[in-house]
Amino acid sequence: MSSSTERTIPRMPTNRRTFLQRMAVAGVALGPGGVFLASCATSEGADEDEGEAEEEPQGEVSEDNPFGVPDGEPLEIFIFDGGFGDEYATEIHQPIFSEKWPDVQINHNAAVDIGAELQARFVAGDPPDFINNSGDGAMDTGQLASDGQLYDLTELFDAPSWDDPDTPVRDILIPGTIEIGTRDGKPQVLNYAFTVFGLWYNKTLLDENGWPVPTTWQEMMDVCADIKAFGIAPWVYQGVTAPSYMNWPLLVMAAKLAGPEILLAVDNLEEGAWGHEAIRESAAAIRSLAENDYFLPGVEGMEFRDAQGLWARGEAVFCPSGSWLENEEADAIAENPTFEMTMMPEPLLSENSVMPLETVRATAGEPYIIPADAANPRAAMEYMRAMLSVEGARGFTEAVTSLTSVAEANEGVEFEAPGLSSAQAALTAAGDNVINWLYSTWYPTMESPGIDQATATLLRADITVDEWVQQCEAAAAEIRNDDSITKQTREA
Amino acid sequence: MTALRHGKYPFILVFLLPPVGIYALYMLSPYVQAIHISMTDWSGLTATQTFIGFDNYVEMWNDDQLRTALRNNLILLVVVPVLTLLLGLFFASMLNVGGRSRGAAVAGVRGSSIYKVVYFFPQVLPHAIVAIVFAYVFAPSNAGGILNNVLEAIGLGGLTQLWLAEPKYLIWIVVLVMTWAFVGFYVVLFSAAMQSIPLDIYEAALLDGSSRLTTFRKVTLPLVWDTVQVGWVYMAIQAMDGFAIVHIMLGVNGGVQGSGDVLGVAIYRAAFAQSDFGYAAAIGVLMLVLTMTIVLLFMRILRREKVELA
Numbered sequence: 062m063s064s065s066t067e068r069t070i071p072r073m074p075t076n077r078r079t080f081l082q083r084m085a086v087a088g089v090a091l092g093p094g095g096v097f098l099a100s101c102a103t104s105e106g107a108d109e110d111e112g113e114a115e116e117e118p119q120g121e122v123s124e125d126n127p128f129g130v131p132d133g134e135p136l137e138i139f140i141f142d143g144g145f146g147d148e149y150a151t152e153i154h155q156p157i158f159s160e161k162w163p164d165v166q167i168n169h170n171a172a173v174d175i176g177a178e179l180q181a182r183f184v185a186g187d188p189p190d191f192i193n194n195s196g197d198g199a200m201d202t203g204q205l206a207s208d209g210q211l212y213d214l215t216e217l218f219d220a221p222s223w224d225d226p227d228t229p230v231r232d233i234l235i236p237g238t239i240e241i242g243t244r245d246g247k248p249q250v251l252n253y254a255f256t257v258f259g260l261w262y263n264k265t266l267l268d269e270n271g272w273p274v275p276t277t278w279q280e281m282m283d284v285c286a287d288i289k290a291f292g293i294a295p296w297v298y299q300g301v302t303a304p305s306y307m308n309w310p311l312l313v314m315a316a317k318l319a320g321p322e323i324l325l326a327v328d329n330l331e332e333g334a335w336g337h338e339a340i341r342e343s344a345a346a347i348r349s350l351a352e353n354d355y356f357l358p359g360v361e362g363m364e365f366r367d368a369q370g371l372w373a374r375g376e377a378v379f380c381p382s383g384s385w386l387e388n389e390e391a392d393a394i395a396e397n398p399t400f401e402m403t404m405m406p407e408p409l410l411s412e413n414s415v416m417p418l419e420t421v422r423a424t425a426g427e428p429y430i431i432p433a434d435a436a437n438p439r440a441a442m443e444y445m446r447a448m449l450s451v452e453g454a455r456g457f458t459e460a461v462t463s464l465t466s467v468a469e470a471n472e473g474v475e476f477e478a479p480g481l482s483s484a485q486a487a488l489t490a491a492g493d494n495v496i497n498w499l500y501s502t503w504y505p506t507m508e509s510p511g512i513d514q515a516t517a518t519l520l521r522a523d524i525t526v527d528e529w530v531q532q533c534e535a536a537a538a539e540i541r542n543d544d545s546i547t548k549q550t551r552e553a
Numbered sequence: 554m555t556a557l558r559h560g561k562y563p564f565i566l567v568f569l570l571p572p573v574g575i576y577a578l579y580m581l582s583p584y585v586q587a588i589h590i591s592m593t594d595w596s597g598l599t600a601t602q603t604f605i606g607f608d609n610y611v612e613m614w615n616d617d618q619l620r621t622a623l624r625n626n627l628i629l630l631v632v633v634p635v636l637t638l639l640l641g642l643f644f645a646s647m648l649n650v651g652g653r654s655r656g657a658a659v660a661g662v663r664g665s666s667i668y669k670v671v672y673f674f675p676q677v678l679p680h681a682i683v684a685i686v687f688a689y690v691f692a693p694s695n696a697g698g699i700l701n702n703v704l705e706a707i708g709l710g711g712l713t714q715l716w717l718a719e720p721k722y723l724i725w726i727v728v729l730v731m732t733w734a735f736v737g738f739y740v741v742l743f744s745a746a747m748q749s750i751p752l753d754i755y756e757a758a759l760l761d762g763s764s765r766l767t768t769f770r771k772v773t774l775p776l777v778w779d780t781v782q783v784g785w786v787y788m789a790i791q792a793m794d795g796f797a798i799v800h801i802m803l804g805v806n807g808g809v810q811g812s813g814d815v816l817g818v819a820i821y822r823a824a825f826a827q828s829d830f831g832y833a834a835a836i837g838v839l840m841l842v843l844t845m846t847i848v849l850l851f852m853r854i855l856r857r858e859k860v861e862l863a
Contacts, residue, residue, distance in 0.1 A: 176825065180597060180598065183598045183599070184597070184598065184599065184600055185600070186600055198825075200598060200828070201598075201826075201827075201828040203828075204596050204598060204828035205598055207596075208596050208598050208599045209599075210598055210599065301717055301718060301804070301808070301809060302804065357695070358693070358695065359693025359694065359695055359696065359698075359715055360693075361715055361718040362691075362692065362693045362696075362698075362715030362716065362717045362718035362719075363692060363693055363696045364688065364692070364696070367692065367696035367697070368696070371695065371696065376695070505826065506826065506827055509806060510618075510806040510811055513806070514806070514809075514810050514811065517809060517810070518810070521718075545594060545829075
């Protein structure tokens with residue numbers, strides 16, 4: 062090149078081009094090879110599982126050790142670090158467990174996004190032993206169950222309880238707790254916290270203005286008229302975020318009117334379940350709130366925290382929610398020392414209702430699971446048993462201001478929080494008249510976006526009750542007709 | 554000389570194989586895997602999955618919500634790049650060649666150095682924050698909605714709307730927010746391109762009595778066209794995304810009646826709300842095909858005679 066006087070620059074692009082072409086060929090050749098090299102997202106764990114028939118470590122079963130916890134094997138725990146934090150686990154439950162099992166080392170982990178941390182470990186067949194599968198990033202429990210990823214908890218519920226060897230665990234739980242964690246006939250989820258649902262009202266405003274607590278829908282409409290005339294909004298709901306919160310009073314009022322069987326039909330995806338006369342009547346009642354402008358102006362365009370915040374600041378009187386509301390709006394509540402919130406059961410649509418006024422919706426929530434592939438599931442079950450001790454449950458209640466599914470632990474507990482104590486009182490007053498539905502737990506996508514979108518439109522009175530029923534039926538039909546979704550059923 | 558010539562390919566391969574290998578491992582193999590997953594019913598939680606052929610693609614064809622998402626992505630694809638590039642070009646030319654004073658032939662408008670910084674602000678903010686801020690811009694006035702409060706303050710209370718509660722506005726709000734978030738970057742990009750244009754060309758144009766608009770059309774634009782083209786392709790790819798803004802501002806269901814949905818959010822929903830990674834991967838493949846098609850189309854349409862500066 063140096064001896065040449067000719068410019069060689071024009072040749073360069075050709076060289077470069079041929080070179081790039083060769084590169085491209087190399088890339089294509091490497092492509093499939095690269096795939097081989099790569100650990101595939103989907104299939105790594107499969108071969109592993111086939112090779113070794115997983116033996117879970119097990120110690121000797123005795124009266125004191127009903128699950129045969131192997132002494133000295135570590136226990137890996139993941140707690141969702143959300144509204145409840147994770148201190149209740151490290152400060153209360155783990156000391157109880159460790160006192161009995163000093164040689165079982167607890168590897169405690171807290172995570173905000175449970176799915177992001179653990180999904181890959183499930184795929185790889187190497188999940189931790191115990192998971193508080195909760196929060197925005199929680200893995201779909203139903204899918205985990207139908208994929209056979211969850212450990213059968215039947216043994217746990219049959220085992221003697223921590224405090225009394227003569228009473229099995231299943232008898233110390235509030236009825237319905239095991240049911241809500243049961244998929245395909247097998248209990249697979251322990252729901253530990255207990256939530257009471259109802260209408261939360263601003264007691265200060267009601268007292269100051271002499272407004273009565275409505276017990277029938279007619280009284281509700283009268284009181285709403287007074288409140289509106291006073292210049293504030295009677296009702297608020299969770300805005301664009303979760304209009305489906307309004308389904309709660311809707312379905313509870315319908316169930317009070319016609320009995321809990323209508324909820325059974327809804328859960329079992331029976332055709333026409335949403336078209337039941339009682340549900341229509343209840344939907345018409347809820348719609349009348351919109352027709353009379355009883356909702357906070359603009360609430361349909363608000364984030365739920367903004368809407369609830371305005372309620373807590375006295376801009377509205379009634380708000381549907383669960384017993385977490387007091388914790389959730391603690392900041393807004395703290396601004397005004399005179400503000401007092403109280404829960405009331407939903408009013409009766411008719412005097413000829415099947416269920417009494419005191420009926421409330423309440424359910425166990427906050428799921429804890431043991432993966433089927435867990436290395437030490439026996440110890441994880443023992444940990445659950447320790448959580449369900451009266452000491453463990455009461456400690457949880459005091460630490461995070463929430464009831465638990467352990468019936469005895471809820472008795473006689475004094476709450477400083479007025480809202481929660483009113484919920485506790487309502488639950489006691491309800492006695493056996495506690496209702497719940499499971500479709501929203503079983504089929505999350507039926508609830509949201511399905512029913513959620515239909516109700517959002519109903520709450521603006523943009524659609525008639527008939528149209529709302531049609532849309533709800535369509536949402537149910539979509540689940541019913543989807544073969545890829547494992548169906549659940551329940552009996553009365 | 555000859556030694557180098559003979560040893561050239563092994564030598565070059567040694568340097569190029571590792572990057573190509575890494576590219577294949579982390580870029581190509583996920584694509585191939587995604588195509589494979591899209592033909593399974595994988596839930597994303599298990600080690601095994603069933604091959605179901607094109608069932609997911611058939612389901613996609615019948616999915617009305619996916620059509621909404623696709624329509625919205627097409628709106629974003631057409632409107633956002635046009636708005637962003639027009640605004641970006643306009644601002645950049647005002648900052649760099651728009652002024653006509655103080656003796657210099659070519660200068661920015663007064664205060665252009667401040668504007669340069671101001672325009673770049675949105676680019677510094679993560680999309681998550683942009684989305685949260687704009688959720689409050691469009692909130693109802695009693696929940697602190699900035700836009701509605703401003704409208705009321707200037708006597709245009711009649712124009713207030715529950716912006717985020719009206720299905721018909723949602724995608725246009727997303728268009729606005731994306732444009733706002735992106736325009737700063739293109740101002741900087743085009744500014745850099747414009748500064749590399751030799752001043753004597755502008756002086757010549759000025760001597761010939763060319764107006765500002767003509768100068769822009771006949772001088773500036775042709776000379777920055779390459780950059781515009783790159784910007785356009787880049788912008789189109791970004792517009793196919795929109796995940797963060799929609800997910801945070803409108804929620805996982807794409808807002809009221811799902812009418813602000815985009816494909817990225819639909820993928821997320823299928824994967825993480827419905828535990829259907831197979832379907833999510835199928836939407837991902839659709840997005841890949843669309844993005845590739847669009848990039849190729851844009852490159853072809855925008856190809857122009859290249860203007861050499863020297």
